[in-house]
Amino acid sequence: MRYEILGQLRVIDGSNSKTIRAQKVEILLAALVARSDQVVSTDQLIREIWGDDPPRSATAGLYVYISQIRKMLGHCGEETSPVLTRPPGYMLLTLGSDEIDLLDFKRLMREGRAHLRSGAYEAAMSSFEDALALCRGPFLTDGVPGPILKGLRTWLNEAQLECMESLIEARMALGYHRELVSDLYLLSTEHPLREAFHRQLMMALHRSECRGDALLVYQRARRTLREELGVEPGTALQDVQRAILMDEGR
Structure with missing residues (x-):
């Protein structure tokens, strides 16, 4: 049996796959x-x-829904x-043979982080790609009211962004600057307050000999952060800008 909740919930037993229409x-x-x-x-x-x-x-409604779930899982073998x-x-x-995509995602993230720390960039890239491939779409449906799934959705959104950042870091370490x-x-653009993507874009442009464009990215990020949050870019973003300026002065 395999349970998948990183997208529309479905239960897979061999070649049989079941989804649930009732929200x-x-x-x-x-939640279970x-x-x-x-x-x-x-x-x-x-x-x-x-x-x-x-x-x-x-x-009484909960008892009915539990009964429906038990019946459905019974039909899955x-x-x-x-x-x-x-x-x-x-x-x-x-049971021992059961699988949950959420647990697979967490395991792949742990493996990817370990590979990245050790400099095994090919293995890190593979782990992060496999983790992101498990995320099949929006988590469940709109209007999830309770704290368990709200918390999971918040965690998953952040984890996916971290996974993407780490994947890009591994790809950049392997020299895929222009492709990124x-x-x-x-x-x-989609995540204008997330400085890591601006920093990575600046580095990719700089290494692709587009230094002017890299500096324009910094100015755009700085303007957004000041307008939206009233803060200056963080140290990491400033360090990249400084490194690009120093390189231009050589």
Whole structure:
């Protein structure tokens, strides 16, 4: 059995793949997958589904949704459902052969960081590419009300950006400067307050003998940071600008 929540939630058993159309059932299963092998209390699950203002029928509704999930997972080839009742709530029990894409993503990120620190840039690039490939689209659907999945969505957004930054760092260490310029222009535009993408774009342009363009990127980033946050660029961004200016003066 494989559970995938980095995109539309789906459960895969061999060649069979199941998705969930009912939003509340999808949220419930996603919360159990996110906390796999841990007990999630009934109160927590109700809050995940209905937020801070659940209906009076919330407990009864939760029982119905648990039953639907158990039935669905049973149809995926399990003789007994992996969703167990464990006071004060429920847990998704994963067995030795079960897989969760979220755990794969975290493992690949750890491996990529270790490779990057050791200078194994090809291996780092492969790990980060594999991690990003697991992210199939937006996390679940709009309107996720509860803290477990809200927190996971916030973490995942940040982790994907970190993964992209690290992937670019590995690619730059391997000499792919020119190939990265267009992607970095896009990333720095989509995430104008994230200084790392501006810094990487400046370095890629500088190493591609486009020093003037690199300095214009700095000015654009500085203007954005001052207008949006009232701050100057950080030390890393300033250091890159200074290095480019010193190189031009030689």
